[in-house]
Amino acid sequence: DTGVSQDPRHKITKRGQNVTFRCDPISEHNRLYWYRQTLGQGPEFLTYFQNEAQLEKSRLLSDRFSAERPKGSFSTLEIQRTEQGDSAMYLCASSRVSQNTEAFFGQGTRLTVV
């Protein structure tokens, strides 16, 4: 088990372009979370999945953002028509379905919109 894997690690894109990030959780984990972290701030919750179902979305997740977890394994986060304010570190985490269980984080994808 290599932990939570995110790809790419870095992405530079021009404003207005679409970008997609991938997260591969720990294999037996059925919960998957996306967070966004801007400079000098802690991570902020965006959305989470239990298996393939997206069960909650933060109000931070505008209509330009969409996340999927089609087979309950890996997940993708797409940002359409990127804006400079989207520049941030996007973190993925996974955990088992159990109260108070530990969430394991990936190293993140750093997005820079120029």
Place this chain on the structure above:
Amino acid sequence: GDSVTQMEGPVTLSEEAFLTINCTYTATGYPSLFWYVQYPGEGLQLLLKATKADDKGSNKGFEATYRKETTSFHLEKGSVQVSDSAVYFCALSDTGANSKLTFGKGITLSVRP
């Protein structure tokens, strides 16, 4: 809504000094409390946790006690090492079904030899 407040940083200490990082929280229910650490170039890692009032979490010489009366979860270590240099985040997880984490802003600790 839920929130976590951490003391302002950064913090710079000499090796073997005593460390305290303050964390207070606001939550409607009875959250679980966590300290996560991010070492340079690495992802967030769970350092310790406490799931109910008066619980003490401990790991790698770090300790934190869940104080419901003061809504606090301060992180302490008796003798820091250079290898403890990292960013430390206090977080809470509500007791609802999703267990999402609410983080503080984080504080950078630098330990000099």
